[in-house]
Amino acid sequence: MKVFAVKTTILSSLLLLSGCGHSDQNEEKKALEKPVTETFSLGKDILSTSVSIPAELSGFQYVDLYAKVSSYVKDLKVDIGSKVKKGDLLVELEAPEISSQLAAAESGLLSQEALYTASNSTYNRLFETSKIEGTVSKNDLEQALAQKNSDFAKFQAAKATYKEMQIMQSYLQIHAPFDGVVTARNVNTGAYVGPTGTGSQSPLLTVQDYKKLRLVVSVPGSYAAYLKQGDAINFTVNSLPNHNFESKIARMSGALDTKLRSERVEMDIVNNKVLLPGMIAEAVLPLNTKDSTFVVPESAVVTYSEGTFVIQNRGGKAHRINVKKGRTQGERVEVFSDSLKVNDELIKLASEEIREGMTLKLSAK
The missing domain is CATH 2.40.30.170 (Efflux pump adaptor protein, beta barrel domain)
Incomplete structure (x- = not known):
């Protein structure tokens, strides 16, 4: 019995020593399996990229031509693909009422011109006669001057009306504003066109x-x-x-x-x-930019739901720094942060698994 007890004690001791050896080996194995962290020194560079x-x-030069006044297309001088020179007549419109109004304005102008000529002549004669004392009363001279000024104002108004009607009539001819080609035509001869209504929905012509x-x-x-x-x-x-x-x-x-x-x-x-x-x-x-910026490998930047960051080595401990990404060139990317400085030591292959404050196993340099 004593011999059996001694053997049992020896066997237990051997098993205990064997277990301790395996435990030490596992710890050493885990230490060896811990990934080595590769770092790089942060620097600035100028990226030349394109987009x-x-x-x-x-x-x-591009223009859509519309009708200024309500009228009908009398003659269409061009079609799509027509090459035109500045000032060429493109479309001729017809509006009989404008011609009638122009004729009436011209008659009114001639009538007011005749009245002004007569009143001006009367005033001039009275003015010359009034130089002889007692021949013409002051009131008659003033009346003649007032009539002359009134007729002159009416004459100027008639001139303005006539000029306005001339301009309105000029709108019946549409000319090319510059050298180009007609790229669109939306009307035909006889079509009604105008500044409002059905004829104004699309331009008559487009010139480029x-x-x-x-x-x-x-x-x-x-x-x-x-x-x-x-x-x-x-x-x-x-x-x-x-x-x-x-x-x-x-x-x-x-x-x-x-x-x-x-x-x-x-x-x-x-x-x-x-x-x-x-x-x-x-x-x-x-x-392109003249100023250099921080440029890092794309693998050094981590983007996830909470933001974008790089990981800095601070005395063997991981420290996350929030950054904003800029342009990318190949496998390099711009990053911006007020917390970064030249020669900062950053982790080259960063990931979310590297937590804040985690101890880093750095590669030998």
Whole structure:
């Protein structure tokens, strides 16, 4: 019995020592399995990126022509595709009542001119006679002067009425405001047109300048600050996949559209007869800046429901810093934060699993 007890005690001791050895090995294994954290030193750089945005080509000058007065189309001189010069007669309208009113205005003008001529002559004779003492009373002279001034005012009013009717009649002829091409026609001979009613729903004609075009781009507000006048841009047109076109920014609106929150940017294109107004293009806009910014690997930035952050190494402990992302170039991204400084040590492969204050196992440098 004593021998059996001694053997049992020895066996228990051996098992205990074996268990302790396995425990120590597990701890060492866990320590070895803990991932090594790779870091990098934060620095600044200048990213040169670009963004592709849909754009639209339109005529450099574009106008919809409407009828100013109620009338009928007497003669249509052009059709779609017609090339016109500035001042060419495009549409001739007819409104008999305007011709009648012009004739009446002309008669009224001639009548008032005759009355003014007579009253002016009467006043001048009385004025010359009044120089001889006692020949003409002062009251008669004043009456003649008043009549002369009244007739002159009526004469001027008749002239204004006649000029107004001449202008109204000129509206019956619609001329080309600039050199271009007729791109739309919405009326035919005999159609009723006017400033109000059925004939005013669509323009009579649309004329565009086809020799020079505008490339119009609506640039989102987040990109607008990177652009300036004179920046070179490239663009392509879907219907011409083998052509690449170049231009420069000619003008910027300087304000964001209240609906789209974008800035209107225009480029002037000298047309080589390949492009057409109304084409949809894809414009590549350069996003350049003179100032350097913090640039980090894309893997160093974590974005989740609570925000976006990078992780800094502070004495072997993890510290999260909230940032805002900027432009991306390949696998690099701009970040902005007042808490970041040059040469800060950041974790290259960040994740949500690395908690605030967690002890980091850093790689040897």
